[in-house]
Amino acid sequence: MSDLNKPVIVLVRPQLGENIGKAARAMLNFGLTELRLVSPRDGWPNPSAGPAASGADIVLEQAKVYATTAEAVADCAYVHATTVRKRGVTKPVIGADEAGRQVHTLAGRHAIIFGPERSGLETEDVALARNILTIPINPEFASLNLAQAVILVSYEWSRIGREIAGGDAVLVQPTLEDTLPPAPQEELEGLIAHFEQMLEPRDYFLPEGRAEATRRTLRGVLTKPGWNHLEVRTLRGVLTTLARTIRH
């Protein structure tokens, strides 16, 4: 995926260096690296940021500082303002998924801007944006911290990118070892026959009138799993063992 598809993450007037570090970590978790800081309260660099970034130093080292939000997004074609919905703002309100989709599909640089920890974005910051990005959250407990907002937005950007690339929302492709196909039917039949051979002389299929239904039930239970070759072999071993007499 080319860098053009990656959004710039803009933190507007962030307060704690620790939160800047955590946001950097969240970005890098999903492969985002371009961080811009608008007028960070405690200046920049901030010694609290590094430890909180837990190794995402490259993001912090490349971070650029701007005096105003307008300057920070000057080269961006699209600005998405992350905020709870503002009264009286008449902009499209989108979720993190739709924002991710737009970043991947609308050519031009995208900036996603986040406000200060306590107060959120000001009206004039929001005014710069094309969209309002709102993460639908429990209305009775809507306190989302900065790094968590950043990780959700980064995750959605990544998820949608894979969805577009793969044409499907299935995230992790199981490897061949994880998912051997079910064993061929004849192996399954061998297993069922093995069970029946051991059960029959122990009167499992009595009374006679119920025998057919009982066989059907057992077959259903053993067919459902779709066991692969190795799993069937394991169960054959279990049955062989159970046929042994107990050691003394």
Place this chain on the structure above:
Amino acid sequence: MSDLNKPVIVLVRPQLGENIGKAARAMLNFGLTELRLVSPRDGWPNPSAGPAASGADIVLEQAKVYATTAEAVADCAYVHATTVRKRGVTKPVIGADEAGRQVHTLAGRHAIIFGPERSGLETEDVALARNILTIPINPEFASLNLAQAVILVSYEWSRIGREIAGGDAVLVQPTLEDTLPPAPQEELEGLIAHFEQMLEPRDYFLPEGRAEATRRTLRGVLTKPGWNHLEVRTLRGVLTTLARTIRH
């Protein structure tokens, strides 16, 4: 949305109270409230948890503590283990979106389990699970903290729920008659124990050095099917029959 559609969040051997608090906050952000703690390192309650929860006190107050992971998920039909992929584990690997989808669409209680901050889940915790839940992450920077993992999983559960409610989802809700839910974990444990009891005196778990791996393999084979209550009962009957001596 009824409580039945909400997953239980299980933190296995969490270390810092602060992280438990942050996880609780992340849960409540998306409306999840049922937290279970397996053997928290510093005991419970933990005075560091409350401040970090930033108001999500109700989640902490209702949290339940268990000695083992098995006990914590005993009443759950589905267990999803959040972990990076383990070598040699042959379970389905799903993303947070698919996990969210399963919680909403597969009847029965779901538990999503998370390992300790540093080390992650142990092999025996993962062995309890039906699925491995892996969040696809930047392979070059894959350190995801506990609360961030919890918020991503909670967010996806919420997002998929809205998608389904909004009619976007293509999934068809299976009817109860078609698909009884998998038996609760404790019934599955009873079945596994029954197999082991019968196999052990027949030397199935020899040589000693291979015993643990053999147990894990057997557990994997028996966990995969997701047998329901009736199917488990059938197999218990099979085992009881196999313990009988052959009639002459």
